[in-house]
Amino acid sequence: MTKTGNFLFFLSFIFFGLFAQAAGTTVQSTVDRTEMGLGDTFTLSVAVTSSEDVDIQDPRLPDLDGFDLLNNWQSNAVAQKLVNTPSGMQFQTQRRKEFHYQLSPKKTGTLSVGSFEVVIGGKVHRTQPIVIKVGQESMGAGKPPKRPSMAPPGFDDPFESMDQAEQEIFDQLLRQRQRLLQQQMQGQQQEDYGGYPNSTGLPEAAFRSLPTNPNEAFFISVEVDKTEVFEGEQVTVNWYIYTRGQMETLDRLKFPSLKGYWKEIIEEVPSIQFTEEIVNGTPWKKALLASHALFPIKPGTATIDEYKIKSRVRLPTQGFGFYGKPYEYTKSSAAVPVKVKPLPVEGRPADFTGAVGQFELHASVENPQVLVNQPFSLKIRFEGAGNAKMIDLPALNLPTGLEQYDSKSESKFFKNGRSYKEFEVLVIPRQEGQMVLPGLSVSMFDPQTKKYYTRTTQAINLTVSNNPNAPVGSSSRMADAGKKADAPKVVENRLPDPLMQWQPAAEASVLYRPWLWAVLYSVASLVLLVKAQREFGWGRRRRTLKELVQKRFKVVDSALGKTDYRKVGVEMTNTFYTVLGEVSGTGGAAMEIERLLEIIPPSIRRDHGDAIAKSFEFFQTLSFAPEEMLGKMKEKETMKSQVDHAKKVLTAVVSAVEEK
Incomplete structure (x- = not known):
């Protein structure tokens, strides 16, 4: 083992020396395969590698004629390696940012994906075009994307053919060096932060939970900027995940319900991006889960409840730092109580509106x-x-x-x-x-x-x-209503007007019979009444709230049978608005659910308010949240359980209303 280690170090000195001379910024595009069938998909990756911290803008896409762009995402990586320089061995930082695009060909033949343009530090870099051959028959799913080389063009990177053990050796050296620096800075940090070893370098918050067990697989941290506020004052809360291993899955089991708060989403990340952070001398990978702005709606104690995560993680092993067998863990963030003070009554003006x-x-x-x-x-x-x-x-x-x-x-x-x-x-x-x-x-x-x-x-x-188009009865016309019309002037010695001398013919005299007009008016009125009854439902029994809710439940059951989770969420959300709007007398659709709960009868709010808020939050998330965040929420069994519970709550509310 010692001879192997010395040999690897010897190779690393040589190759890192060559790499340091060619270091700079490189941009490359690769695809996971170049031959496929019509209807297949492939992934094109644009990788930017730099030894400096530079501004990297999103690539400008070429004309993708012949391809459909199905999806795109980004990834970041930072690595430090030992490099042989004229001044001795130095750690060199390599920063890598990758832009991934999932494409599908629309026609057969030999197609070309043009050059991508990436602006890096104000300078434009272009990738080489890539030729894709598309046949008629599908060739199945593509292989995993090949990671582009970090070496500059024209330089044969020897590390691609070397075992992962070499990288782990350098990572261990880096971690040891970071721990040593951290221990040296620990005393000064405790003095700067009043005895609290804030090794993260983050600004102070009213509450922040950090991992304390260096052997823990992962940890859910919560950070709250205030723990004592006035009613309606903003509280900003962030949830982070810390891990030491490789996370293979991440399932959000429970979102915080945040009862007692008006919630505004600042950020909810569909796919997490890790950065490195040292906490009490231990290196962790950290990623943001969600960031919310909360506004407490009433005085008292409002608790920011738990964020629950289940993940399968591979932890690093001893020795070279390889990752071991994966194990599944479930973790929750800490619950944080926030004291909510009422707005002062003394000095409150009469025109205060909240x-x-x-x-x-x-x-x-x-x-x-x-x-x-x-x-x-x-x-x-x-x-x-x-x-x-x-x-x-x-x-x-x-x-x-x-x-x-x-x-x-x-x-x-x-x-x-x-x-x-x-x-x-x-x-x-x-x-x-x-x-x-x-x-x-x-x-x-x-x-x-x-x-x-x-x-x-x-x-x-x-x-x-004045409005010349004002309707009769408006003020502009009413002003002239009191004026009498001028009497017509009498014209003397005027010849008789032939039209004035006209008399109806004897054949038309039947039209002047009163009984005939009475019959015609009666028939017309009867026709109009029948049409109005059909249009407006006159004479029919008005559908009760219970019948309306049962009709909506049938639509939900139909969507549930098809596992159409979006429709289930939307229909149940609308059902809540229908019931609460009827109970509150407001119609419901134009108001926030929290406001509706405030104005419904106190007895209903006391008995069912909490259940309504939690159930509504589930179906609202099911309706609008990104698919990646839903996890088991969109599974049929989970939806059926939530629908059955919501039906019981809404039926109880409707029964309480109709009994009054």
Whole structure:
């Protein structure tokens, strides 16, 4: 073993010396196969290798005429190797970024994939075209993609033919060197962080769980920026996975339900990307699982519950560092309680509408020149740091002559913690002349200063003009309603008008018989009543809420039988909105589920609120989450269990409503 190790080190000195002289940035494209049949797929990989930390932009794709692009993804890798330099042995860092594209040929023959352009550090690099031969018959699935060589073009990389043991030797040397440096820095770090050995270099958070057992296969870390907030104040939480081994599978068994919070997704990664991190002297691979912005909806204690993961992992063995037999482990993150303080009652202004954060307020109309009895749009926009989605429309004190007709809103939360909510209010002017929309005053709460503050908009001057197309009965027409029509002028010595002397023929006299018109009107009225009964259901029994829900359940059962998990999720989500909208009297579709739960009767919320929230979260995830994140959620047995539970909950709610 000693002779073999010395020989490997000797070869490494020679080859690393040659490699160091040719080091730089290389871009190569490879495919996992060049011959296939129509309908087969293959993977094209563009690999960028550099010894420096440079800015690498996504490749510019060539014209893929003759191919369908089915999927694409990226991967990153960082390696450090011992290199022989004029100044002695040095560790050299190799950074590698790969862009993968899954393609399928659309026709037979000899096809060509053109050059990819990659901008690296402001300089354009191009790959060589690749020729693909496509036959009629499918040749089956392709082989795993061949990893492109890290050596520069024209240089025969000897490490591709060497055993993995050599790489493991250098990795062990690197880990030993990192541990030594970490131990030397440990004392200084404890002093800098008040005795807490924060070896990650991350900014301090109110709560952060880190792995403590160096022999653990993997660890689910949770990081929370605040553990004591006001109602409606943002809490940012990140979940990470740490591992020392090779993860072969990753199954998200349980997403946090986050009861008591309004949730906005900052990031939920469909495929994880690992980076390296040293924690208490032990090297780990770390990847982000999810990042959420949470807003507690009521005072008390709101717990950020567990994120549960099951994974099959190969752990490194002793000696050369090979990975051993895979074992399956299940881990959960820590539950983090957050203390939620109520908003201060003392000093709360009457015009406070629930805005918590730092917001600006704007009001505007598209055109101050408006027509009487014709609606125009008044836009009211809240924008700033915080969750604007929780803001209600403030009361509008419109002057006499202006009437509020209807309103709608749109809102969005951004990943940087800012958001906006814009209300569009339709206002109808009922009289002509100069009018003023008064400035709108709204109070908000700033959790940083712990004080209420007020934002006020500018008044808007309107000019209301006559509307020539106003309907009869409008104010512009009513102004002339009191005027009497001028009497017609009498023209003397005028010859008789022949038309005025016309008399109906004797044959037409039957049309002037009253009984005939009475019969015709009766028949027409009967026809109209029959049509109205068919169109509007007059005289028929109105379908009850229970019947509506049972009808939706049949649609869900049909989708479940076909294992159409998307339709199951959508139909059950709509069923929840139907029931809660009917119970709350709001219709439901235009409101968030959390708001609906707040306004339903307290007895129903107390008995079924938690079950509704959890079940709704499952079906909403089933409807919209990326397929990679669903795992066992989309399996028929899991869906059937959740559907049966939801049916019991909804049936109980409907029964409670109909008994009242």
